Amino acid sequence: MTATTPLGFGERARAALADPGLARALLSIRRGWPEARARAIARLPEFDALRDHGREIKDHVLAHLDLYLERFEEAVRASGGEVHWARDAAEARRTILGICQRAGARTVTKSKSMIAEEIGLNDWLEANGVTPVETDLGEYIIQLAGQRPSHLVGPAVHMTREEITELFSRHHGTPPRERPEELVGEARKVLRQRYLEADVGITGANFLIAESGSVVTVTNEGNAELTHGLPKTQIVVASIEKIVPTMEEAFTLLRLLARSATGQEFSTYTTVVTGPRREDDLDGPEAFHVVLLDNGRSAMVGGELRSMLRCIRCGACLNHCPVYLAVGGHAYGSVYVGPMGAVLSPVLYGIEQARPLPEASSFCGRCEEVCPVRIPLPALMRYWREEAWRRRLAPPTARFGMRLWRHLATRPKLYRAATAIAMRLLALLAGRRGALARLPLAGGWTGTRDLPAPEGATFMRLIGRRMR
Template sequence: MEINTPFFKQRAHDALKDENLQKALGNLKAGFPEKRAIAVDRMPEFEELRNQGRDLKNHILEHLDLYLEQFESKVIENGGQVHWARTSEDANRIILDLCKQVDAKTVTKGKSMVTEEIGLNDFLEANGVQPVETDLGEYILQLRGDHPSHIIAPAIHLNLEDVSETFHKHHNRPKSDDPAVLMQEAREVLRDKFVAADVGITGANFCVAETGSTIIVTNEGNGDLTQTLPKTHIVVTSIEKVVPTLEDMTLFLRLLARSATGQEFTVYNTLSTGSRREGDQDGPENFHVVLVDNGRSEMVGSEFQDMLRCIRCSACMNHCPVYGAVGGHSYGWVYPGPMGSVLTPQMIGIEKGGMLPNASTFCGKCESVCPVKIPLPKLMRHWREDEFQKHLQPKAARYGLAGWAFLAKRPALYKPYARMASWFMKRLAGKKGRIKKLPLAGGWTDWRDMPAPQGTTFMQAWKEQQKAGEQP
């Protein structure tokens, strides 16, 4: 996928002016966070589950090799195959080869952010295999040549009218703005695609080491048709999704549904364990799991290891005031919001991704709702440290910081400067008590007034008061 992250500011500017998008973002704000809050209120032990989730993920990451190897051997035992992909290119090549082996013309796809990350759709299309997205949101986006702006509600940036127009254009049917009619239309069109597909590709929410199973959770059931009808099922997922046991998986399912949509349980929880066995009613003849690394193993043991706990629930972006203002496309690549602001620089490089970890007030809301307690602001700060060391920040910011630091480390110098600044701004404000335009602070005064200081510093006033108090 094209990387537009360096243009974050311009994209955010456009997003703030886009009335349709702002309307859609308003719906998001009123939706997921409220539902999550209700679900959490109904579960007094939720906080304890978060601790358990964090601790279990930490344990898994300490023994990632062990659990991945166990998972692989179980998949093989069940008649499947595991393919290890260090890079996006490796993953795409492996998947294309698997499609070629069964002479695939079309593949159906369940929703998968990892396949967005590796740019699978474009790659398959360029090599003569037609991918068909079957998640409703993803399907709409594919028709529009668009990309997800949210990791679980990919078309959250669109409104009903957008969908109505898109379907009218592509389905050759009368235009409707009734969601139920549109849904039925999509079902009918997709039904034929499910039957025709040679290969089904899904992601995985978790990979269970003890059984060699993968699981997808969906609310539409499209994933089931994707993975059971075609001859070949390819699971494309990443190495940090492994969990030791089925019971461990259920801990994360409880956290995931509540954190994501406020549901107690997602509607469809579908496990895939190997290929079709004798006597099975359905299931694929060939079962493959492609485990994508793409920079993740470098995070193990680094200051970014905590990020690998992420279970992709989207709570961080649902609650993020920056995401809520500018939407997911502003972030310019696959993963938006706070989790994207930590992951993206890892995957595309801090040189291109540096805008994102800076686009945060560190308000901490994301960390407070994260089901596995990832310290997202701290990890964004680590990226800023990386930028600082590499001198990647804009010159004005670096020199400004250096000048301020010079004074802040010298109290005797700092004090007269603070007094001067206070005095100067006071004069600038005149009698009004506020400044409409402050030199070098356009970022502030273009949008809001600068309240005037009180004319001198506390340190000075205190000193003078103390002196006066000492006199007889």
């Protein structure tokens, strides 16, 4: 997989905007999930009250995170499993590889996990002689394509059916299949065999239940269930904020999750796993491990970004973001994309590397409006913009422009005089056409469209005239 960082966002975004196949794929998100969400919410009058409840649950957990994590660890141990703490991605990778090696694993099946993506697990396992096989259809597709997921819920939403047909035909050595159900059938046939061969199953977790030490996963394909149930060793890799006190809180959040993600009332499969197989269980692993990843999250708990830890990874903020819907997920160069990625990526990569992402927002506020746990995403992106400014990361031209602006904006007389001259000059330059095709320092705008010229008067003067 090609390693990318958020720093190249501008270049990748320009390439994405010129890609007609991607535009078609993104159009299907724009037309699909937001409408399905709106229909699902219209059928649930208490949805807003549920969002408040969801936010309260997550805030309560974050205020008592240490307590719930310890309780979870005790409960997992009591059920016969093991908990491993990982401070960062490297520690998590080493822990998981160690478990795989002790199990003598050569192949592992994986169900979709953003945390596994975050720690770069597949590349690490492969480099150490263990073959990971993704079992979620979208993840399987992008694994074959050597790509990263481009969406939290639909990792391969950026690909067209024609691209997937060609990919399957090349990798499976089969004739090109035209119909989506034929493609699904082909993937199912290949993956069935892989499930049987796997020595270890690795899953993520949607929720961790502190009271019982259980792990809750949701899928629409049933692949997490086969990944849990067939191999002798199971590893769950999850971040620390996935914890909730009891099953009751998990179900409240599950009601928000499916509706916000895909407009379903509930995902097709919701599975609860507790510890290894017991004597009278029909199936299940002999060994059960949970790897709990921090990777900068405990530092977020006491800081300005704390509310970001409420995220339940529904993807609604992506589906409603005009920037994401124009450039897709790969432009972000990060595991986490869209508005939530613009807040989380600087935590993972550092603001020096991820500075373009909080800038890639029109601040229209749609992300905050649809977030099921009411995360104030624009305010958090603004936090990072201010942080980048404090650390002097903006280019000198931008810093000069901002200083000039501040100088003018704090001197009203000078401001009015300067803007009146500028407005008249722009109107003169535009002439009868009423628009400018080019303007120094405004290339970002005029590169793709004309700049409508002002009417020759400032905003203040126009308002003044209307008020008279």
